[in-house]
Amino acid sequence: MTEVRVWKYDGTELAWLQDRLDRPESGSGHVVSELVPAGFDAYVRIFHQFAATDGSGRTRTWRAWAEDAGVSFHRELSHLTLPHEFRAPGEPMWQTEEGALDGPSRRALARCLAGVTGEQSVCFAYDLAALCRGEDEPLVRRSSLTDLEAVREEVADRVGRCGPEFWWPDDRSWVVTTDYDLLSTYVGCSAETAERILRDDDIEALPVTTQTRVDWYADRPR
Structure with missing residues (x-):
């Protein structure tokens, strides 16, 4: 008999974020608002090298x-x-890797975000990766931005070398999403932070909106 596991966010650090994501609707494709919450001034797509x-x-x-x-x-x-x-x-x-922003881009992004986040703690969360690896709930670590690589190493034996799928600071002024199945990372943030990211020579990025398509067939007929 097949066991059906129920995945719950209540009581986890991811609950606030999941509550603000748009759910998939009928029709073709998926959009940014399914990955990053609405309400930010700007949104950016970062291409995995x-x-x-x-x-x-x-x-x-x-x-x-x-x-x-x-x-x-x-x-x-x-x-x-x-x-x-x-x-x-x-x-x-x-x-390029699904669900994993390449190292140079990931480190450059962390540097950009550190300039606006200061000493705040940051949550690094694994959602679908944790589910696929048999965890009982999302896997979340709270640390500083400078510990991003250390967090990835710490959880690698439990969720692999992907992600983090979501990361955000205490004030929730930005959210980074690297979806488990996609080849790009998406960021919701302020206009100023978006400009920091777009100007960084170590990051390949373009501005997007909440309705920009994100799936593999975004610019191809299905």
């Missing part, structure tokens, strides 16, 4: 790939739109 599969450590941005392929770089760009057959002889394959 592609890494070469030849072990060289080389990375590639979405913008560079789009320009090479003659594809428009825009806020709803899907990785499926980037022609993977467009590769010079001898060039490696390029891959």
